[in-house]
Amino acid sequence: MQSYPVLCFNTASLREFVEFWSKVYGSPSVEKLYTDHISKKRFDADDILALYQWKNGTPLSERKRDSVETNIVAKLHIINELKLDYSEEAFQKNFKDMTAVWKIFLKNIISPSQFAIFDMHVFRAFWFLTTGEIREIDDVLTDAILNTHKERAKEDLYNIKYLPFIRSLMHDDIPLKKNDECLMMFGKFLRSEFSRALLPNSKSDK
Known part of the structure; x- marks a missing residue:
């Protein structure tokens, strides 16, 4: 009798979890935009x-x-100074008016080994x-705060809850970027229809 492939849900060690989902991330062509620039000691506008x-x-x-040119590139000298000696006070003073996700990404640009990438998928x-539970960040924050404070709440969630969580995954030789890739792809899976079949006991607001 011919057999057919099916997907099933298994739990695994942290290393196996990260290895599996980061492989799903693969090496998209756009990735060169990140890898070719992020490791530079000093940034230019490009x-x-x-x-x-x-x-x-x-x-x-x-x-x-x-927006990027006005709010970020115009302060390139500050970014390069922060790369050498990061100060949260100086960062907040100079980049306080940015949206939360792009502001957090700027932290990653400045210090990729210290600050994880943050978006709706990794959340x-x-x-x-x-x-x-499978929930969206805006829904979680709306439950707790007024919309006018949502950008600040995203930053607080990142600093107080998400950073300690993802840093706890940085065991052995697993780099932060690999954890980022793993959580991004696992988060995308959770949003897909496949998660309903493979994670039948999960709670979802979809």
């Missing part, structure tokens, strides 16, 4: 624009490019791994 294009996933619109993975 580095910043390339990194934000990577974060955006597509070429920046005119509005987004103008979804984090929330599931810590609560067993």
